[in-house]
Amino acid sequence: MTRPRRNRSESGRPEVGQRIELRRLQFGLSRRVVANLVGRSEEWLRLVESGRLRLDSVEVITRLADVLRIDDFRDLIDRPVRGGRSAAWNAGDLFDDLRSEMLDHPAIGVTRAAANGIGERPVSMPGTADALAGCERIWRQSRHRYSELAQRLPRLLAAARQTYWRSAGAEGADPLLRAYHLTREVLSGIGAHDLAWLAADRAMVVASYSDDPPVLAASAWQLSDALLRLDRPGAGRDYALAAVARLAPGRSDVDVLRGALQLLAATAAAAIPDPAEAERLLDAATGTSVRLGAVHCVRGIGFGPTEIGLARMEIALARNDVDAVLGAAAETEPADDCPVGRRARYHTMAAAAFAGRNDDMGAAFELAKAADAAEEDLRYDLDAHRTLRQLLQHDNGLLRRDLTRLAALVGQDGRPGD
Structure with missing residues (x-):
């Protein structure tokens, strides 16, 4: 049995017609009632809600906003999406500070200059290790994890980046990696897939200096997952499989990440779609899981x-x-x-x-x-x-x-x- 596909905008956000329909249904209004209130036909509204007809009149848009009690009529205007930009980029969003920190660099300090009216100023956070562990715990356990991390993660990431940059990479590599990985997962979660990929790529650069196989494998998993969510399943699969090929056997933590990468590659193969390869990779991941037994987590990645x-x-x-x-x-x-x-x-x-x-x-x-x-x-x-x-x-x-x-x-x- 299959379910019908539902259209959505390129950004992943429901289209204007869908937003109108959802709002109408929330108030229990029939299509005929809403159409009459804005001076149009029921068939016209049906075509708008289905996405087959665009709103092209400011007067009608403002009437619809009044009828549906939408505070900002601009929510009923379709905007073009450039470069796969996610709807999560809307101004005033909960994660503006995190985006700003990702787009800044310790050597420039744009965010701090804007906030303080000065140039470079060190960012410090006493107990960074404890704060990082607390953020990771929130991400795993809190029902309100997004709003909680929106308050904590930007400054934590800034502190980790400052420490690593000021020491020229001699200090703070592991906290920075963990902060980037957590940032990547949060940004992917809210649909900011371009910035999520950027966080994963920066983590991969830091990880490339490590001689600890799980560090590189975990960072490769993060980047592969970011590519998959960026609608690049082929690249995500290839990256995951290339990382698997670099892993030597003999360590249980490495095998956990091997299985996680195989599983991610399977999901990416299915999205290409390549069902045969997806099933082969699922079988490989299942075999790895059987050998390991139970559930494992290495560097925040479960398998x-x-x-x-x-x-x-x-x-x-x-x-x-x-x-x-x-x-x-x-x-x-x-x-x-x-x-x-x-x-x-x-x-x-x-x-x-x-x-x-x-x-x-x-x-x-x-x-x-x-x-x-x-x-x-x-x-x-x-x-x-x-x-x-x-x-x-x-x-x-x-x-x-x-x-x-x-x-x-x-x-x-x-x-x-x-």
């Missing part, structure tokens, strides 16, 4: 049966095979100590599969479980937006209260994924 199951769910969901998603889910459910983001993603994928079966109760239940695991993750997960949109369209009275709560989590202002 084991749960990750293999999640990868199978991702691959099946990408090809709209909802039966395969639910089949893999039945054999996978993450343990309570699994990182919150992975648990949330598991339930979000299951929700999308139930929605593909038109099982509204199952989809709503899984979305609620995802919110329980990591509620902020729903705001940045496009599958969560699409599933919620479908549930709102069905307007099941038994689910209305739960769906209202979930709609608030993903952005009740009508701008999901900002």
